[in-house]
Amino acid sequence: MQKSKKIVILGHFGVGKTSLIQRFVKDSFSDKYKVTIGVHITKKIVEVNENDSISLIIWDLEGTDEVQMIRQAYLLGTHGVVFVFDVSRPSTFQNLNSDLKIVAEKTPDTPLIIVGNKIDLVIQDELQSLLKDNNIEANYLTSAKTGDAVNEMFTHLATLLNDLT
Amino acid sequence: MTLLSQYKEQYINQSIQFVVIDLDGKVLESDQTFITLKQDGFIYDVHPFFISYSSILDSTEDSMTYNCVHLGEGDMELITDIRFIKKENHLLLVIYDLTEHYVSYQRIAQARNESIINSELVVLKNIELEERERFKNAFIQNFSHELRNPLTSIISITNLLEKTNLDNAQHQMVDFLKESNTNLRLLLDDILSISMIASGRLQLRNKVFNLLKLLELIAFTYTSKTKGTSISFLMDHDQKIPEFIEGDRLRLFQVLTNLLDNAIKFTEKGTIALKVILNQKRANKVSLRFEVNDTGIGIPSEKINTVFESFTQLEEEGKKGGAGLGLSIVKGLVELMGSEIKAESKSGKGSSFYFDVTLTYAMNLASKPIENTKNKTVDISKLKGDRKYKVLLVEDDERTQMVLFKTLMDTNLFFIDLVNDGAMVFETVINNNYDIILMDVDLPNVSGDQITKLIREFPFKNIKNIPIIGVTANVFEDNVDNYLKLGMNAVVPKPFDFNELLKAIVKLLK
Numbered sequence: 001m002q003k004s005k006k007i008v009i010l011g012h013f014g015v016g017k018t019s020l021i022q023r024f025v026k027d028s029f030s031d032k033y034k035v036t037i038g039v040h041i042t043k044k045i046v047e048v049n050e051n052d053s054i055s056l057i058i059w060d061l062e063g064t065d066e067v068q069m070i071r072q073a074y075l076l077g078t079h080g081v082v083f084v085f086d087v088s089r090p091s092t093f094q095n096l097n098s099d100l101k102i103v104a105e106k107t108p109d110t111p112l113i114i115v116g117n118k119i120d121l122v123i124q125d126e127l128q129s130l131l132k133d134n135n136i137e138a139n140y141l142t143s144a145k146t147g148d149a150v151n152e153m154f155t156h157l158a159t160l161l162n163d164l165t
Numbered sequence: 166m167t168l169l170s171q172y173k174e175q176y177i178n179q180s181i182q183f184v185v186i187d188l189d190g191k192v193l194e195s196d197q198t199f200i201t202l203k204q205d206g207f208i209y210d211v212h213p214f215f216i217s218y219s220s221i222l223d224s225t226e227d228s229m230t231y232n233c234v235h236l237g238e239g240d241m242e243l244i245t246d247i248r249f250i251k252k253e254n255h256l257l258l259v260i261y262d263l264t265e266h267y268v269s270y271q272r273i274a275q276a277r278n279e280s281i282i283n284s285e286l287v288v289l290k291n292i293e294l295e296e297r298e299r300f301k302n303a304f305i306q307n308f309s310h311e312l313r314n315p316l317t318s319i320i321s322i323t324n325l326l327e328k329t330n331l332d333n334a335q336h337q338m339v340d341f342l343k344e345s346n347t348n349l350r351l352l353l354d355d356i357l358s359i360s361m362i363a364s365g366r367l368q369l370r371n372k373v374f375n376l377l378k379l380l381e382l383i384a385f386t387y388t389s390k391t392k393g394t395s396i397s398f399l400m401d402h403d404q405k406i407p408e409f410i411e412g413d414r415l416r417l418f419q420v421l422t423n424l425l426d427n428a429i430k431f432t433e434k435g436t437i438a439l440k441v442i443l444n445q446k447r448a449n450k451v452s453l454r455f456e457v458n459d460t461g462i463g464i465p466s467e468k469i470n471t472v473f474e475s476f477t478q479l480e481e482e483g484k485k486g487g488a489g490l491g492l493s494i495v496k497g498l499v500e501l502m503g504s505e506i507k508a509e510s511k512s513g514k515g516s517s518f519y520f521d522v523t524l525t526y527a528m529n530l531a532s533k534p535i536e537n538t539k540n541k542t543v544d545i546s547k548l549k550g551d552r553k554y555k556v557l558l559v560e561d562d563e564r565t566q567m568v569l570f571k572t573l574m575d576t577n578l579f580f581i582d583l584v585n586d587g588a589m590v591f592e593t594v595i596n597n598n599y600d601i602i603l604m605d606v607d608l609p610n611v612s613g614d615q616i617t618k619l620i621r622e623f624p625f626k627n628i629k630n631i632p633i634i635g636v637t638a639n640v641f642e643d644n645v646d647n648y649l650k651l652g653m654n655a656v657v658p659k660p661f662d663f664n665e666l667l668k669a670i671v672k673l674l675k
């Protein structure tokens with residue numbers, strides 16, 4: 001059996017979690033918003049270096065208003081977490097740091113990547129000051145629409161998880 | 166089988182699948198209700214979700230339920246709740262098909278989330294629009310403010326230039342210069358009016374005034390203006406309109422003249438007419454319709470709604486000149502009067518602009534002559550006493566300094582000292598006995614209004630009570646009120662009318 005790692009994608013609804021996965025797995029994007037309920041699970045084999053690959057099991061979770069509400073069962077056995085916010089909607093990052101704290105409590109000792117998505121919708125300079133003003137340190141700034149930094153983000157996480165074992 | 170157990174079988178059996186797997190994830194048994202599983206195949210090969218079985222084995226729980234798991238592929242929806250139950254040496258999986266239930270739940274979640282996101286976006290959009298509007302108004306106000314200082318100098322220097330020895334050609338040039346100055350000043354006033362209306366800073370000042378006299382003035386002005394052109398001006402008002410009404414005379418004047426100027430601008434030949442119609446009179450209220458008609462080029466129907474927006478110009482080539490501010494000022498002012506400006510037009514035939522206002526009118530007011538203080542030369546004879554007055558001029562702009570200095574000196578009434586830094590004022594004031602201070606408000610370091618406040622707090626009577634006239638381009642009503650509150654005795658706007666300034670000085674020195 002192929003080495004496999006489970007990652008969960010968390011964040012408020014509508015921030016582009018499903019779109020990021022679709023960009024990564026199928027290299028496609030849709031403007032239509034279909035609300036995710038429950039969980040969709042996809043698998044993708046990711047090359048982590050020249051002769052090694054792992055199968056990344058990506059859990060696309062229903063977005064919630066409150067991180068606290070995430071069903072615990074979904075998080076069981078998670079190797080990595082991606083927390084996504086929408087740089088164009090303040091409500092999705094206004095409480096980012098307290099959200100992250102709750103996530104860290106729910107998934108202790110698990111690598112966490114913070115992603116600001118939809119950067120195609122804001123001006124670069126404004127984005128930087130917005131992050132600074134809200135005291136946000138994002139690991140990746142992505143656009144599922146243009147594909148910016150999407151592969152890098154997932155591949156980085158896969159490599160990281162591979163190196164941990 | 167009873168009917169009931171038949172139904173039960175139908176419902177339950179068709180929506181629940183039982184599967185047994187071993188500790189490696191290999192399928193031992195399956196009832197195949199809706200997922201077909203190969204005997205001895207690995208369950209996680211059917212769907213990546215099932216890799217979860219190993220997490221359950223690792224956990225301390227005896228059983229675990231996953232809700233709302235999508236197992237369908239492609240367009241086929243299969244949404245399930247899945248329960249793993251640990252048994253000895255194997256795992257039992259119970260899979261509930263709840264597709265129907267979850268699909269309808271999804272529809273609700275869809276509607277809910279969409280409406281939340283949309284309302285969020287609307288709020289963001291509004292904030293952005295408001296911010297832009299605020300920025301625009303602040304920008305315009307600052308900008309026109311900045312323009313006033315150099316304009317003051319230009320106007321004053323032009324006036325000085327006019328009094329020097331000029332030949333005919335030079336005289337003519339000065340006349341052109343003066344006309345351009347006036348136009349520029351009017352335009353600047355328009356821009357200020359617009360931004361004040363937009364930012365809500367403009368307030369009407371209602372007072373009783375003579376409406377008939379105002380109409381006479383307008384008739385006179387526009388008859389003269391159209392004389393010698395191919396346009397004739399007509400004025401027509403109901404005989405029963407009240408002579409005295411309560412309202413903002415200046416703003417009504419501004420509205421009517423803007424409408425008339427606009428009519429002239431777009432009429433090559435024919436007539437422009439101002440009509441005042443009495444709609445209704447009741448108790449002490451009167452409703453009047455003001456109407457301006459022309460026989461000009463008219464407005465195409467698709468543009469009729471945009472003519473009141475700032476900076477639109479009907480003739481795109483712009484050959485008529487002007488920034489197109491007149492009508493948007495009209496719109497704003499008429500709204501402040503509690504009414505709405507309407508336009509009707511036929512392209513090529515002419516346009517008609519009208520609005521209805523309800524005003525209070527005074528019934529028993531005898532007609533008295535309207536006091537006209539403008540343009541009257543100031544009587545300075547009262548000042549021609551035994552001594553000259555000492556004036557301190559606090560001003561940092563060199564051109565304004567020069568102009569004020571020269572014009573005041575020309576009267577032969579004053580000694581003038583000059584200070585251009587607010588911080589220097591106190592020292593100068595203490596060491597001299599000034600009769601009056603002319604104070605620019607916008608000074609570097611300490612602003613003029615703050616200096617005024619500090620002077621008023623001086624412990625020495627002779628300093629504390631020196632009359633202070635503020636000179637400023639910052640003539641918004643609330644600013645002026647504030648300056649007066651801080652202790653200025655009068656405020657003269659820039660670009661200033663020298664007579665007005667002199668009048669203020671005379672009044673305070675008496």
Ligand SMILES: Nc1nc2c(ncn2[C@@H]2O[C@H](COP(=O)(O)OP(=O)(O)O)[C@@H](O)[C@H]2O)c(=O)[nH]1
Binds near residue numbers: 016018030032142145
């Ligand atoms: N402009 C833009 N829109 C995006 C991007 N990512 C997602 N969207 C849109 O945002 C909406 C919500 O995306 P979705 O992936 O369903 O968000 P989720 O609820 O977090 O899974 C959809 O209409 C997407 O088309 C992006 O990077 N840029």
Ligand SMILES: [Mg+2]
Binds near residue numbers: 017
């Ligand atoms: Mg989603």
